Amino acid sequence: MSENSNTYKIHFLPNDKIVEVNGGSTVLDAAHNANIYINSICGGDGICGKCKVILSSGTVDAPTTKLLSKEEVDKDYIIACEAGITSDLQILIPHETRLEGKKILLDQNEQHAMTWKATLDQANFKHDALVKKICLKLEPPTVDDNVADHERLYQAIMMKQGVELNVMQTGYSILKKLPTVLRQEDWTVTVTLGHRGKILEIIDVQPGDTSNTNYGVAIDVGTTTVVACLLEMETSKIVDSEAVYNTQMKFGEDYIQRIIYAIQNEALDEMQRSIVTDINNLISTLVERNSIILEDITAIASAGNTTMHHFLLGLDPERIRKEPYIPTANFIPPIRAIQIGIDINSRGLLYTLPSVSAYVGADITSGATAIRLDKKEMPTLLIDIGTNGEVVLGNEEWMVCCSASAGPAFEGSGIKHGMRAAKGAIEIIHITKEFEVSYSTIGDIPPRGICGSGLLDCIAEMLRSGIIDRSGNFQKGIKTDRLRKKR
Amino acid sequence: MSENSNTYKIHFLPNDKIVEVNGGSTVLDAAHNANIYINSICGGDGICGKCKVILSSGTVDAPTTKLLSKEEVDKDYIIACEAGITSDLQILIPHETRLEGKKILLDQNEQHAMTWKATLDQANFKHDALVKKICLKLEPPTVDDNVADHERLYQAIMMKQGVELNVMQTGYSILKKLPTVLRQEDWTVTVTLGHRGKILEIIDVQPGDTSNTNYGVAIDVGTTTVVACLLEMETSKIVDSEAVYNTQMKFGEDYIQRIIYAIQNEALDEMQRSIVTDINNLISTLVERNSIILEDITAIASAGNTTMHHFLLGLDPERIRKEPYIPTANFIPPIRAIQIGIDINSRGLLYTLPSVSAYVGADITSGATAIRLDKKEMPTLLIDIGTNGEVVLGNEEWMVCCSASAGPAFEGSGIKHGMRAAKGAIEIIHITKEFEVSYSTIGDIPPRGICGSGLLDCIAEMLRSGIIDRSGNFQKGIKTDRLRKKR
Structure with missing residues (x-):
């Protein structure tokens, strides 16, 4: 495609969205810029032909292709990722190329959750939130009880939670504001406590009793879709949920494609920003819709496959793709969500559920845990078909797992009339x-x-x-x- | 004193230092700018009269004062903190006003150390560095041994140190660079491990074997003097030491004066920067003189009184001064040194030794520990006379401590011919x-x-x-x- 410095207006139908792009961009680029989700399984490599669109008006610079039938060419179909923009365009996105909106994503997700509900209820987890808020009414200090502010707080936590001093940790910023906060509401404070391995970290100290506003977000970082659930931490009740397509799709539908893209284009940071933006958008939707404030979201837990977690944390994914297929980490320690740009409480923690290997991710371990495969007497089979297909067979004594590429095949990659x-x-x-x-x-x-x-x-x-x-x-x-x- | 916008040259003798200051500054300000240490017990309040100097030439704007005798006035003595500069000056600092240079500070310090050496050797501490460097030669991954990089490292640490997975923690920045570092010297790496309560934190991972360059700095943050010792962490051998006067002296000689200054002038940040700059100057001197690099200093441990530790960490000291005398914290958790601006390894830890109360500080607890008061059968008395005087009486079963203001009295505050x-x-x-x-x-x-x-x-x-x-x-x-x- 030819490069030129002109900008052109692209009008997408039936969405009726207009976007301005530079000449030389492709129609697929323009669609991404307009936040229009279209099929693109090969990630813009001109291989799958799934991104075909109809050119209603204007001219593009596109090579001849075997990916379109004679009939399609006659009907002005073009391959969006191959079509360089050389004028203002009107583009019609046909049914088969369109990705469904988030309503359907969420419906599917809820349907899945309903299917499992009976099993999940059976599993009967003892609810023990990773991050808790506890309200403490401290005794004010006197000359006879002149314990320092920080130790006074620790003692009160120890009394209430039965934990020891040396398994607690306080961040520097908390320590700095502590004397003021303690005295603001006459020694009544709410402490937010988060687990980091064996350490209980004081995530926040707020004046007064705010213990009834403690929220968490659970996210399923899928290769295709990202789903977020807002939960009350105290009860684990789901308050609301929301879903979007993973905008990383523009870097490749398959996550192997995305690893290649990240390495070849030194785009790891950009791809991390992409998924973090998706998550922030989900969270801000949930927060606005339920009239809560970001500060009250104290934790986020993510279940995604190993590659998605690498992208989410900006960890080098290169070796996942190459023999002997080594992730940077399967057990990623909790980090502060803000460290990767996720907007919740500034000291809120991101818990990344553990993976097993490069191709057996936290989506599987969390699934197997959710149905309590580890408590079954009879050998039980868990099948998860997403972009990858994974099968876990096991019971309370043993588990084996295997995985293979699945999604693109089931979603029509390489199959002329295939679709998701x-x-x-x-x-x-x-x-x-x-x-x-x-x-x-x-x-x-x-x-x-x-x-x-x-x-x-x-x-x-x-x-x-x-x-x-x-x-x-x-x-x-x-x-x-x-x-x-x-x- | 009158304000004016002229700048004047002040020539200090016998130091033979010239400094330029704005008109309206005091002679004491000028001395501080020239890094000349002069007596000033009241911190520039015009009360103690200890900062008297001789005006050899030039004119100043100074009130009449009872702090100078007729003889002194005749000999052109002036009170440096009261004398507003209105022309170029030549100032002679008489013997009685001069603070000794750091050579004497250090000599005194070494003398103290020698006095205790026999007792310290007896105490026979089991040496167990807070921060260790260990060199690990990892097995490269294969298809049959496809453990992730992070877990491979943990396993090797567990094997070598006998610790468990859930008592270790890795920082996000370490995780990001891990795959590259592991492969840089063919799976030979040096891990720096630091204690944070019950957690073992991976402070750094370096390619190759750098385990023989692990340094720590021990600092005694005194109200008057700051002493730093550079140590080899592996052996606890003292490599070098250095001392300076605490430049916070310009805010008040007595630390109560400094708390008042901090609160009245909202100068806590400024006072923190002052002591942190002193420490950084000490460290950079030690580092240059011994040709080591800052990155190889992985920890710093501080023993100071409760107020000095509050200033060092920028914690609110206000309530130390007022009944019921409550510090923000006696047990300050380890923080990253860079969080308060101390220049060592960017992830190196600052360990602040614990205090007992507002007026029984880490200087006492570390002293009592150093002589192993906790192992004595016979009741033993430890007396520490600094700015405060503290007395600990105790043995292996019990200890009591009391403290009272001491230093300013012993250093001549309120006594006409008193001096340090x-x-x-x-x-x-x-x-x-x-x-x-x-x-x-x-x-x-x-x-x-x-x-x-x-x-x-x-x-x-x-x-x-x-x-x-x-x-x-x-x-x-x-x-x-x-x-x-x-x-």
Whole structure:
């Protein structure tokens, strides 16, 4: 594509969003700038062809491609990541290229949570918040009781929590403000205590009783979607939740693509900012909608795969991709959320759930923990199909896990009519003995493509009905005109 | 004193230092700017008269004062803190006003150390450095041993140190650089481990073996003098030492004066910077003289009284002065030295030794620990006379301590011919039955004044010889012309 210094207006439909970009940018770049989510499984490498859009007006600089059929070319389809902008454009994003809005993301998420609810209730976790707020009414000092402010506070915490002095730690900034805070509401204070390994850290000290406003955020940092739940820490009750697409998608849909992008473009910082911005956006939505203040969010816990956690913390992900596949860390110690730019209480902690290895992440360990796989007598199977597919088999005595790339396959990477499990995707297929095909789509609307479970059904039914054999080869002698030789 | 915008040259003798100051500054200000230490017990309040100097040439704007005798006024003595500068000046600092240079400070300090050496050797501490450097040769990862970098490091530390995973903590910045550092010298690294309560913190990870360059600095933050010792952490051998006067003296000689100054002038930050600058100057002298680098100083430990520690950490000292005399903290947790501006390894820790109360500081607890008062069978008395005088009585089963203002009295505050225990001070006095007086001075030079031990001797001898009675009243019937009525 040619570079030039002009700026052009790109008008996206049906979103009706206009964005200005520099000449030489691609249509995919423009879509990202406009915060329009479109399919792009290969991350802009011009391989998957999933980012096809319709050029309603204007001109682009695009190579010829085999990724578009003759019909599509006739209908002015172009590959967004390959199309260099050389004029003002009007772009129509067709159904099959569009990513669904966050409502559906969240619906799916809630549906998942409902499915597990019975199991989760059974699991019956003893609730013990990682970060607690306790209200203390201290005895004011006298000449006969002249204990220093800091030790007075420690003694009160010890009395209430039954912990020892040498397992507590106070930050310098807390120490500095302590005398004032203690005397502000006549020796009634609320202490926020957070766990850091075996140490109990004083995260905050506030005047008066604020113990009823202690919130946490749980985030699922997915390769595709990021979901945040706002919780009351005391009760672990979910107050609200929100989801967005992971804006890192512009660096590659698959996380391996993103590692390559990060290394080749020295873009690790940029990619960290991208996911942190997503999280901050989620948090600010939750905070505004529920009229709480950021200061009252004292902890955030993240369950993501190993690579996503590396991106989130800005840790070098390069060796995850290369043999012998070594992460920087599986057990990431708690850090202050602000250290990576997450806006909660300025001393609030980020707990990153532990991974097992480069390709068995905290999403799996948290899943296995949530269903209490470690308490099952019978060997039990947990399957998590996301961008990666992981399978854990185990019980109270042992667990084994394996993982393989899954998402892009199920979401249509390399499959002409493949798509993600969104509205219009064929998800169930039935083939009769007479080789008649019936199907149903998500949302019961006309089909737009075929999703992962549809593909599995399709292959299973073709095998069952004898269209293919165990090796996957088509049986040529079958009496049906549904099986035709490629023209 | 009049304010004006001219600048003047002040030439100090015998130091032969010239400094330029703005008109309206006092001679005491000018001396501080020139880094000349002169007596000033009241901290520039015009009360003690200890900062008297001789005006050799030029004019100053000074009120009449009772702090100078007629003879002194005739000899052009002026009170430095009261004298506003209105022209270029030549100022002679007389013996009695001069503070000794750091050589004597250090000599005194070493003398003290020698006095205690036998006792200290007896105490036989098991040497266990707070911050250690250990060199680790890690096994490089393979497909069969694909432990993550961070956990590989932890495992190696656990093997070598016998500690558990959940008592260790790694800082975010260490985690970020870890993969590169591990591979830089082919999996040989040096880990710096510091104690924070029950947690072992990874303070630094360096490529290769740097375990033989681990230094610490021990500082005695005195109200008057600040002494720093550079130590090899591995052996606890003292490499070098250095001392300066505490430049906070310009805010008041007595630390109560300094608390008042800090509160009245909102000068806590400024006073913290003052002592931190002193410490940084000491450290940079030690570092240059011994050709080591700041990065290799991984810890600093401070023994000072409670108020000095408050100033050092910038903690609010106000309530130390007022009933019921409550410090912000007696047990100050380790903080990173850089948090208060001390220049050592950027993640090096500052350990502040614990105090007991507002007026029983870490100088006493460290002294009692150094002589192992806690191991004595017989009740033992420890007397520490500094700015405050503290007395600890105790043994292995119990200890009691009391304290009272001492230093200013022994250093001549309120006593016309009083002075600190420097060269020329009368330190021993003997009075015969015939009321003849003999004395000896520090340094065996002609007397310049009388120091604390001289004063004690004087009172004791006067009592013994019957010049005064137990109530301190003079006995008028004594046959000697040495006792005369005030004219």
